[in-house]
Amino acid sequence: MNAIEIKGLCKSYPDFTLSDINLTLPQGAIMGLVGENGAGKSTTLRLIMNAIARDAGSVSVLGVDNQAPSFAALRQDIGVVLDEAYFPEVLTAADVGRVMAGTYRNWSTEQYQSCLSRFSLPEKKAFKDFSRGMKMKLAIAVALSHSPRLLILDEATSGLDPMMRDEILDIFNDFTREETHSILLSSHIVSDLEKICDYIAFIHRGKLLLCEEKDRLLEEYGVVHVRRGDYEALPEDAVIGRRETPYGAEALVRRDGVSSAFGVERTTLEDIILFMAKGER
Amino acid sequence: MDIIISNASGRPIYEQIYAQIKNAVVSGELSAGDALPSIRALAKDLRISVITTKRAYDELERDGYINTVAGKGCYVAPKDLSLVRESQLVEIEQCMRRILELAGPLGLGRAELAEMFENLCS
Numbered sequence: 001m002n003a004i005e006i007k008g009l010c011k012s013y014p015d016f017t018l019s020d021i022n023l024t025l026p027q028g029a030i031m032g033l034v035g036e037n038g039a040g041k042s043t044t045l046r047l048i049m050n051a052i053a054r055d056a057g058s059v060s061v062l063g064v065d066n067q068a069p070s071f072a073a074l075r076q077d078i079g080v081v082l083d084e085a086y087f088p089e090v091l092t093a094a095d096v097g098r099v100m101a102g103t104y105r106n107w108s109t110e111q112y113q114s115c116l117s118r119f120s121l122p123e124k125k126a127f128k129d130f131s132r133g134m135k136m137k138l139a140i141a142v143a144l145s146h147s148p149r150l151l152i153l154d155e156a157t158s159g160l161d162p163m164m165r166d167e168i169l170d171i172f173n174d175f176t177r178e179e180t181h182s183i184l185l186s187s188h189i190v191s192d193l194e195k196i197c198d199y200i201a202f203i204h205r206g207k208l209l210l211c212e213e214k215d216r217l218l219e220e221y222g223v224v225h226v227r228r229g230d231y232e233a234l235p236e237d238a239v240i241g242r243r244e245t246p247y248g249a250e251a252l253v254r255r256d257g258v259s260s261a262f263g264v265e266r267t268t269l270e271d272i273i274l275f276m277a278k279g280e281r
Numbered sequence: 282m283d284i285i286i287s288n289a290s291g292r293p294i295y296e297q298i299y300a301q302i303k304n305a306v307v308s309g310e311l312s313a314g315d316a317l318p319s320i321r322a323l324a325k326d327l328r329i330s331v332i333t334t335k336r337a338y339d340e341l342e343r344d345g346y347i348n349t350v351a352g353k354g355c356y357v358a359p360k361d362l363s364l365v366r367e368s369q370l371v372e373i374e375q376c377m378r379r380i381l382e383l384a385g386p387l388g389l390g391r392a393e394l395a396e397m398f399e400n401l402c403s
Contacts, residue, residue: 028321028331029331029332173325173328174325176321176325176331177321177322177325179321195328196328197330198330198331198332199332213330213332213333214330215293215294215295215329215330215332215333219293265291266288266289266291
């Protein structure tokens with residue numbers, strides 16, 4: 001079964017259009033959604049949760065159409081963390097735990113307690129005194145504590161220090177040890193996604209430019225460094241994007257289209273995305 | 282068993298896993314019937330993609346180094362010496378092809394290559 005299946009998804013606003021998004025997240029996998037600010041990542045996530053209504057297309061989550069009546073019950077199985085976490089200001093982490101215990105059928109107080117201590121979150125401090133990182137960690141603790149099968153996270157690691165980001169990634173990694181558990185997370189910290197994702201989807205100006213297995217991407221593409229005069233020798237259809245300096249040129253290429261004599265080097269996800277985004281302009 | 286993944290080597294990750302498990306099987310470090318870590322456990326422990334790990338296991342199974350028992354896991358296949366030999370022969374052949382590829386543009390003929398090889402052997 002697929003955790004998320006999106007076909008032909010469209011949504012128009014007066015100043016922004018998300019058009020024809022098709023993506024599939026198989027169960028047990030982690031997919032990273034990348035894109036610049038305003039590319040449509042959050043819109044896509046909100047459309048998946050049916051928090052905003054779509055104009056066209058279909059979205060099915062854990063096998064259920066997200067506009068079907070039965071989707072309401074399914075929300076219990078989905079842990080959502082949005083880029084800004086809000087809880088009532090006067091509540092403490094312990095209060096939030098009590099409220100959630102009354103909200104979620106499968107709430108695990110034990111799991112919540114272990115998250116709080118793992119994240120070193122104070123139980124008695126009011127939410128208004130939390131730092132951005134602490135707010136985010138609290139939201140993640142809540143999302144993990146109602147036994148979800150799917151996590152949807154919007155910029156969950158931004159605003160956290162590298163150590164904490166790494167720890168959160170470890171938690172996500174552990175979460176998917178269970179093969180029925182899946183994660184869709186958006187981020188513009190590409191290195192984080194490169195660390196844990198199985199699939200990468202790249203949204204640019206409301207369009208999905210890419211949705212592929214991460215390791216295949218890294219195998220398929222490479223970077224070549226050539227003298228500016230030699231640039232023309234590269235087969236045009238193999239070149240995805242280029243960057244020129246007064247001293248030479250650098251190009252992102254499809255490995256299978258370029259002779260190994262060019263010395264194709266390993267690239268990073270970040271470079272693939274940057275070159276592709278520039279190529280679109 | 283140690284499995285070391287190097288990002289700098291430029292070698293696809295599934296190939297690195299494939300080669301290291303294969304070597305462990307061929308060298309006898311792993312014996313027939315030994316259980317291998319599950320795909321998911323290995324992927325999560327190495328912090329690499331599940332799909333990539335599956336690809337490595339699929340190829341190991343296709344090439345006869347491991348067996349998958351549905352619902353139970355993956356095990357080292359009984360060692361078939363002719364199979365091991367066959368795979369080594371294929372590898373030697375690939376290396377030789379590579380030599381020919383490199384020799385072509387330099388205009389090195391058979392005789393010269395043979396001489397180089399003779400020198401190496403002696």
